[in-house]
Amino acid sequence: MSTRTHTTASRTRICTVKSITMTISTDDTNVESVIDALRRAGGRVTTARRLVVETLLSTHEHLTADDVASRIHGDHPEVHLSTVYRTLDALESIGLVAHTHVGHGPAVYHVSVPHEHQHMVCEKCGGVVDIPAASLDDLCTRLRAEYGFELHIGHFALLGHCRGCGEAAPAS
Amino acid sequence: MSTRTHTTASRTRICTVKSITMTISTDDTNVESVIDALRRAGGRVTTARRLVVETLLSTHEHLTADDVASRIHGDHPEVHLSTVYRTLDALESIGLVAHTHVGHGPAVYHVSVPHEHQHMVCEKCGGVVDIPAASLDDLCTRLRAEYGFELHIGHFALLGHCRGCGEAAPAS
DNA sequence: TTTTTTGCAAAACCTTTGCAGTTGG
DNA sequence: CCAACTGCAAAGGTTTTGCAAAAAA
Numbered sequence: 001m002s003t004r005t006h007t008t009a010s011r012t013r014i015c016t017v018k019s020i021t022m023t024i025s026t027d028d029t030n031v032e033s034v035i036d037a038l039r040r041a042g043g044r045v046t047t048a049r050r051l052v053v054e055t056l057l058s059t060h061e062h063l064t065a066d067d068v069a070s071r072i073h074g075d076h077p078e079v080h081l082s083t084v085y086r087t088l089d090a091l092e093s094i095g096l097v098a099h100t101h102v103g104h105g106p107a108v109y110h111v112s113v114p115h116e117h118q119h120m121v122c123e124k125c126g127g128v129v130d131i132p133a134a135s136l137d138d139l140c141t142r143l144r145a146e147y148g149f150e151l152h153i154g155h156f157a158l159l160g161h162c163r164g165c166g167e168a169a170p171a172s
Numbered sequence: 173m174s175t176r177t178h179t180t181a182s183r184t185r186i187c188t189v190k191s192i193t194m195t196i197s198t199d200d201t202n203v204e205s206v207i208d209a210l211r212r213a214g215g216r217v218t219t220a221r222r223l224v225v226e227t228l229l230s231t232h233e234h235l236t237a238d239d240v241a242s243r244i245h246g247d248h249p250e251v252h253l254s255t256v257y258r259t260l261d262a263l264e265s266i267g268l269v270a271h272t273h274v275g276h277g278p279a280v281y282h283v284s285v286p287h288e289h290q291h292m293v294c295e296k297c298g299g300v301v302d303i304p305a306a307s308l309d310d311l312c313t314r315l316r317a318e319y320g321f322e323l324h325i326g327h328f329a330l331l332g333h334c335r336g337c338g339e340a341a342p343a344s
Numbered sequence: 345t346t347t348t349t350t351g352c353a354a355a356a357c358c359t360t361t362g363c364a365g366t367t368g369g
Numbered sequence: 370c371c372a373a374c375t376g377c378a379a380a381g382g383t384t385t386t387g388c389a390a391a392a393a394a
Contacts, residue, residue: 044367044374065359066358082361082377085360089360104384106357107358107359120319120321129321139310139311139330143303146307149333151332156328158328159323160323161322163319163320216348218349250351253384254386255351257383257384259349261385278384
């Protein structure tokens, strides 16, 4: 919560702050907006919860619950892994966080950006169904890992049959 | 391995066989082709392995390892769950079986049809990358479960940046 | 015979839960 | 103050592993 080294994605410069109390690694605005949303939803704001949010926002990587706990433990060893899980659950149930199951390993969590979405188009009736981009996170991660392919969510539509058309005339 | 009731996807008629020894639920041809491929790959063909293949092919549902074991246990209680896991692993490493991680629950397995594939197109260089349809299984399952949307694999392309183009000019 | 596979038991792994104490609003 | 949250310990569900016996080639 003070004097940190820079670990963000920005490639400009490494800056080492010596004695000024200052948060560099995390975008405070985002942290506060998530925290505010949490409060607005009737949740309580605690040190542990703030730390979880800061940690998630401190990187663009997707972190496992254990990753989050480990990073927090540097400064706050008292925050228990189960608290991290419960905090992530709480934030997720409000829609502020999403998690994805990546292959064999543990689930990864990230602050969810509720704007992006993906279209699904029915090849029969032409209907369009919007789904949250998070539904494609799993696929995204895998394609990136296995093929180095960076998916452009929303730049293409998924084709198929919607519920009504699929039930009416099942494919052979 | 004899006198079974029909449980396949066909909607024509329910047929109850009384005394004729006959396998209805499983397509023997497919079972044998998978078993043959296993043998060709240097694996050994055992009762347990045959049962796993038969079970997977006896339905169009995706089964968990535990599902497979349970179904086998009806006739063959001696086949251990760990053997099922090891058999599924063995078949998967040869490419005959694929598994998918579906949300929270256990992984589901299915005989992989190596023909289907999905295209990924680079929006920069126009290059096309083929990936196995199995890569989309997870998404398929989720969209079906959550939206009743039946994805038509191969009928659309995934857009994004391929490895080369993504590395050359990273998105803002 | 030789190597692979099996059954069993036990561990490993990730996640959830019960409870008593603490804390935020 | 009171409900919500925390730390801890312990359990839960899924998957993996070590080993000796059994079976395939």
